[in-house]
Amino acid sequence: MxxxxxxxxxxxxxxxxxxxxxxxxxxxxxxxxxxxxxxxxxxxxxxxxxxxxxxxxxxxxxxxxxxxxxxxxxxxxxxxxxxxxxxxxxxxxxxxxxxxxxxxxxxxxxxxxxxxxxxxxxxxxxxxxxxxxxxxxxxxxxxxxxxxxxxxxxxxxxxxxxxxxxxxxxxxLSWVRPKLRDAPRLQPAYFSLEQPYMLLIPGASAHREAKRWPVENYAELAKRVAERGITPVIIGGKAEGQLAQEIVRKEPRAKSLTTRTDLFQIVTLAEKALFVVGNDTGPMHMAAIAGAPGIALFALNESNPDHAAPRGAKTIIINSAPTLAELSVDDVWQSVRALGVLPS
Missing domain, CATH: 3.40.50.2000 (Glycogen Phosphorylase B;)
Structure with missing residues (x-):
C-alpha cells in the first residue's frame, strides 16, 4: 500500500x-x-x-x-x-x-x-x-x-x-536481406565484385580527423591484401572519395565504392566480406553487426574502445594507440593474420 x-x-x-x-x-x-x-x-x-x-x-x-x-x-x-x-x-x-x-x-x-x-x-x-x-x-x-x-x-x-x-x-541486422527480398542490388555482383573481397572503411566524423588511420597506411594494407588474391573494397560517403582515390592510385587492384552504397548495401556487402578493417565510425559498427570479422582502429586520445568498440557475432580485434599515426601497417597486418581468414 x-x-x-x-x-x-x-x-x-x-x-x-x-x-x-x-x-x-x-x-x-x-x-x-x-x-x-x-x-x-x-x-x-x-x-x-x-x-x-x-x-x-x-x-x-x-x-x-x-x-x-x-x-x-x-x-x-x-x-x-x-x-x-x-x-x-x-x-x-x-x-x-x-x-x-x-x-x-x-x-x-x-x-x-x-x-x-x-x-x-x-x-x-x-x-x-x-x-x-x-x-x-x-x-x-x-x-x-x-x-x-x-x-x-x-x-x-x-x-x-x-x-x-x-x-x-x-x-x-539479419532482417535487411529478407526485407528487401535479397534484391540484385544487395549482391556483390551488382558492383562487379567477385569473392574473396574485404572492406576498407577509411573515413570517420568530418570534424574528428584524428580518428582516421593515415591514408597511406590503408594503401599499403590494400597492397598486402591484394597480393593475397583478395580485392580490397573501399566504402564510405562523399567525404571519403578523396581518400579512396589516393588508395586506388597507390594500389590499382583496390576498388572504390564510395558514394555508391546505401546503408542496406553496406550490411549485405559486409555479410559476404572475408573481413573488414576500419576506423571508429558508423559503417564499421554496421559491418561487425552484419557478421563480418575484422579489425577496428582506435586513437585512444579520441575515443575509448571499452565504451565504443564494435560488437558482432564474429571476432573483432581492437588495434589502438594514443594516435593512429603510431599504429603501423605491420601491427594491423599481424591482427589480420590473427583472424585466421586469409587464404593459405
Missing amino acids: TKPGRSASPVNPGESARKVLVIKLSALGDFVLSLGAMKAVREAHPKARITLLTTPPYKEFAELCPYVDEVETDGRPEGMKATAALIQRIRKAKYDIIYDFQTSGRTKNYYTALNRTGRPPLWSGHHEKAAFFHDNADRKTMHSIDRLAEQLEVAGVAPGGRWLGNSSPKPD
Whole structure:
C-alpha cells in the first residue's frame, strides 16, 4: 500500500501499451547500436503502435526496420516554432510511454516541455524527474549497448527483470536481406565484385580527423591484401572519395565504392566480406553487426574502445594507440593474420 504523501512507483504498461515513442536521433554508429534495445521495446509492447523519432539520414533504413511501425524525422527541429510544433504533436499523440535512447540535452528539453501541462506519458531516460530515471553515475563510460540495457532494466524491460552481461540486447541486422527480398542490388555482383573481397572503411566524423588511420597506411594494407588474391573494397560517403582515390592510385587492384552504397548495401556487402578493417565510425559498427570479422582502429586520445568498440557475432580485434599515426601497417597486418581468414 502506498503511504500518505507518496506516489506509487510507476509501472511499465507492457503488453497493454497502445502507443509507444522511441527517440534516437543520431549518429549512425549509435543508431545501429540501439537496434537491440528497439527490438526489446517491440517485444515488451507487442500490441502497441511504435513510432520512432529520428532524423532524415536514417529515414529509409528505419522505415524498413521490423521493430517500429512509423518513422518521424523531425527530431531536431530548427527554431522555437518548429520545436513547439513537435512537442504539441507528441502531446496530442498520447503515447503511453516514451523511450529516450538519445538522452541528450535536446531530448531532456523535450521532456521538460511535455511536463509543463496536462498528463505527460511515462518517460524512460536520463532526467531526474522521469518515471524511469537511468541515474547510473557511470553511464557516460558504459558501452552504448550496456547502457541501453541498463536503461531498459530501470524501465522494467528485461527478461526476468535483468539483462546480464553478454545477454544485453544485441543489435541485429539479419532482417535487411529478407526485407528487401535479397534484391540484385544487395549482391556483390551488382558492383562487379567477385569473392574473396574485404572492406576498407577509411573515413570517420568530418570534424574528428584524428580518428582516421593515415591514408597511406590503408594503401599499403590494400597492397598486402591484394597480393593475397583478395580485392580490397573501399566504402564510405562523399567525404571519403578523396581518400579512396589516393588508395586506388597507390594500389590499382583496390576498388572504390564510395558514394555508391546505401546503408542496406553496406550490411549485405559486409555479410559476404572475408573481413573488414576500419576506423571508429558508423559503417564499421554496421559491418561487425552484419557478421563480418575484422579489425577496428582506435586513437585512444579520441575515443575509448571499452565504451565504443564494435560488437558482432564474429571476432573483432581492437588495434589502438594514443594516435593512429603510431599504429603501423605491420601491427594491423599481424591482427589480420590473427583472424585466421586469409587464404593459405
